[in-house]
Amino acid sequence: MTTRAASRAARSTAAPRGASWVETVAAHLVFGVVVLFFLVPFLWLFTSAFDADAVAYIRLPAKPTLDNFVRIFTEHDFGRALVNSVFVAGSTMVLDVVAVSLAGYSLSRLDLRFKSWIMYAVLLLQTMPLSATMVPIYGLARALGLRNSYVGLILIHAAIELPFLIWLMKNFFDNVPRYLEEAAWLDGRSKLRALVEVVLPVARNGIGVVAGLSFLAAWAEVLMMIILIDSQDLKTVPLAFYETLRTQGGYTEVQYGLVAAMGVLYAVPVMAIFLATRRMMVRGLVASSRGL
Amino acid sequence: MARVEYDDVSKRFPTQDRAAVDHLDLDVADGEFLVLLGPSGCGKTTALRMLAGLEYPDQGDILIDGGSVVRLEPKDRDVALVFQSYALYPHMSVRNNIQYPLRIRKLSPEEQSRKVERVAELLGIRHLLPRRPAQLSGGEQQRVALARAIVREPRVFLMDEPLSNLDAKLRTHTRTELKALQKQLGVTTIFVTHDQAEAMTMGDRIAVLDAGRLQQLGSPDTVYQRPANLFVAQFIGSPPMNIIDARRDGGALVLAGDWRVETPRGVAAKDGVKVGLRPEAIQLELTPAPGAQPAEVLVSEPLGSEVIVNVTLGDALLKVRTGPEVRPDPGTRVFLRARPEGIRLFDASSGAALN
Numbered sequence: 001m002t003t004r005a006a007s008r009a010a011r012s013t014a015a016p017r018g019a020s021w022v023e024t025v026a027a028h029l030v031f032g033v034v035v036l037f038f039l040v041p042f043l044w045l046f047t048s049a050f051d052a053d054a055v056a057y058i059r060l061p062a063k064p065t066l067d068n069f070v071r072i073f074t075e076h077d078f079g080r081a082l083v084n085s086v087f088v089a090g091s092t093m094v095l096d097v098v099a100v101s102l103a104g105y106s107l108s109r110l111d112l113r114f115k116s117w118i119m120y121a122v123l124l125l126q127t128m129p130l131s132a133t134m135v136p137i138y139g140l141a142r143a144l145g146l147r148n149s150y151v152g153l154i155l156i157h158a159a160i161e162l163p164f165l166i167w168l169m170k171n172f173f174d175n176v177p178r179y180l181e182e183a184a185w186l187d188g189r190s191k192l193r194a195l196v197e198v199v200l201p202v203a204r205n206g207i208g209v210v211a212g213l214s215f216l217a218a219w220a221e222v223l224m225m226i227i228l229i230d231s232q233d234l235k236t237v238p239l240a241f242y243e244t245l246r247t248q249g250g251y252t253e254v255q256y257g258l259v260a261a262m263g264v265l266y267a268v269p270v271m272a273i274f275l276a277t278r279r280m281m282v283r284g285l286v287a288s289s290r291g292l
Numbered sequence: 293m294a295r296v297e298y299d300d301v302s303k304r305f306p307t308q309d310r311a312a313v314d315h316l317d318l319d320v321a322d323g324e325f326l327v328l329l330g331p332s333g334c335g336k337t338t339a340l341r342m343l344a345g346l347e348y349p350d351q352g353d354i355l356i357d358g359g360s361v362v363r364l365e366p367k368d369r370d371v372a373l374v375f376q377s378y379a380l381y382p383h384m385s386v387r388n389n390i391q392y393p394l395r396i397r398k399l400s401p402e403e404q405s406r407k408v409e410r411v412a413e414l415l416g417i418r419h420l421l422p423r424r425p426a427q428l429s430g431g432e433q434q435r436v437a438l439a440r441a442i443v444r445e446p447r448v449f450l451m452d453e454p455l456s457n458l459d460a461k462l463r464t465h466t467r468t469e470l471k472a473l474q475k476q477l478g479v480t481t482i483f484v485t486h487d488q489a490e491a492m493t494m495g496d497r498i499a500v501l502d503a504g505r506l507q508q509l510g511s512p513d514t515v516y517q518r519p520a521n522l523f524v525a526q527f528i529g530s531p532p533m534n535i536i537d538a539r540r541d542g543g544a545l546v547l548a549g550d551w552r553v554e555t556p557r558g559v560a561a562k563d564g565v566k567v568g569l570r571p572e573a574i575q576l577e578l579t580p581a582p583g584a585q586p587a588e589v590l591v592s593e594p595l596g597s598e599v600i601v602n603v604t605l606g607d608a609l610l611k612v613r614t615g616p617e618v619r620p621d622p623g624t625r626v627f628l629r630a631r632p633e634g635i636r637l638f639d640a641s642s643g644a645a646l647n
């Protein structure tokens with residue numbers, strides 16, 4: 001995904017009308033280096049995943065094999081981890097989209113007395129480093145019986161991204177003209193249904209961005225999963241990684257092939273989602289930055 | 293179809309120090325075409341939005357058919373609003389835009405499409421039904437917005453400057469069409485505009501607003517011929533009414549340049565008045581005549597069917613409407629005579645009409 005985006009960016013920025021060939025070559029060189037930088041880890045990932053004796057550097061597998069994939073599913077219960085991760089990230093996404101739509105719309109439309117204060121308070125939450133909240137979240141989750149539960153994981157993941165996504169979505173709503181929902185009210189719709197049927201479809205790029213970011217954040221988050229989950233049934237992909245690295249007897253004996261196979265399966269859904277929603281995401285992010 | 297009443301309605305926005313609408317009383321008859329006319333910021337749109345339920349009055353009551361609506365949600369008021377920007381739903385086809393209010397009312401699908409087809413036929417937009425709003429011209433969008441308002445047969449039509457985004461030619465054409473359509477449908481209509489020509493041509497009655505206050509409510513003729521105050525006199529008419537300072541001299545009034553005109557009947561002559569003369573209430577002659585006031589031509593503005601002659605009289609500049617054949621050169625000496633029935637008197641301090 002990175003390569004494609006980067007090469008497209010290179011094409012569009014490198015050859016503006018009237019640019020000399022020196023500039024064009026220089027721009028391509030710079031982008032080439034950037035692309036290489038991002039490409040190398042992926043290259044390792046994909047070569048090692050199909051190599052039964054993978055090592056810590058890039059080499060083509062002598063005998064390409066699917067052994068690593070078979071082993072992570074049979075020996076390490078990776079299927080369970082994948083299902084858990086998809087479920088947690090998917091639920092987080094749904095919860096975030098609903099919450100962010102309502103909160104962003106309210107902040108965009110209501111004439112609240114201390115609106116800018118509220119907005120900055122929300123932003124302040126986002127500046128809090130996640131690791132600083134680790135201990136209180138652990139304590140809270142334990143007290144509320146939310147450790148080792150899907151609900152706890154989903155609630156916390158949804159909450160982590162909420163402040164930023166609310167800001168983002170408020171901006172999208174600010175760009176939806178008010179007269180559209182007013183027309184829907186006068187046509188006979190309640191405020192909530194006007195939001196769902198008119199405002200949200202018009203702001204669908206924003207919803208796409210929110211959904212994508214929310215899913216990816218929950219998919220990639222590790223810290224909270226480590227402190228909240230120790231049940232085998234609930235382990236997610238990052239925990240499976242962690243476990244594989246740990247149970248192989250320390251870093252000297254890491255089975256790179258297994259880790260790489262997991263990595264491939266971890267990265268592929270993300271790439272698929274990004275490629276599927278790429279246009280919407282790019283358009284949405286451009287639109288939101290224009291509104292800022 | 294419905295009667296609409298504004299009863300002592302006021303509204304002030306928190307960020308402004310003066311009321312947007314100030315003690316508005318208005319009574320719109322069933323089937324009437326009422327125009328709310330005024331300069332921008334006069335409160336006409338706020339008055340309309342309060343009736344639609346998009347703003348809430350600070351005080352007073354708004355009634356439709358005798359029932360108060362101020363506590364009703366917009367969806368429960370059964371009024372349709374055509375927005376200045378049309379407010380078509382960009383993610384729906386034209387057909388779905390028009391059908392949307394019917395779908396909300398849970399009409400049967402056959403009934404829905406029958407009504408959509410009928411209103412599309414009426415407005416001549418059948419061929420646009422499959423398109424998206426973004427593929428339409430401004431005039432076409434305007435028709436779709438109108439169709440969406442008409443299709444649900446509301447009690448009241450509200451229109452917020454629906455013609456202001458059209459080009460001049462289309463605007464004149466749509467004006468005529470809209471007026472005819474309103475008469476055909478017979479639905480009470482409140483139409484907001486800042487364009488006095490639109491107001492004059494379309495309204496059964498015109499309510500002139502300024503600074504949130506109702507200045508005058510009357511037929512286009514009344515508002516034009518007998519403006520209630522200086523504001524209305526100068527806002528309506530193109531070019532507007534000439535307003536000239538006057539002082540009393542016996543039974544007559546002396547205007548700028550020592551022009552003496554007779555005090556209109558039924559008015560006690562007094563000092564501190566202004567005289568209003570429509571451009572067509574002044575007769576312009578090229579040869580001296582007894583009782584005619586000499587003046588000098590500044591410039592003539594030919595408009596095809598008529599000529600507006602600008603003349604200086606003392607320190608006043610007057611606009612006089614003449615036929616196309618009269619086109620005096622700048623500097624020419626001409627002679628003016630006021631038509632007695634066209635003389636309007638206003639109190640100089642309050643601005644109120646005296647006759």
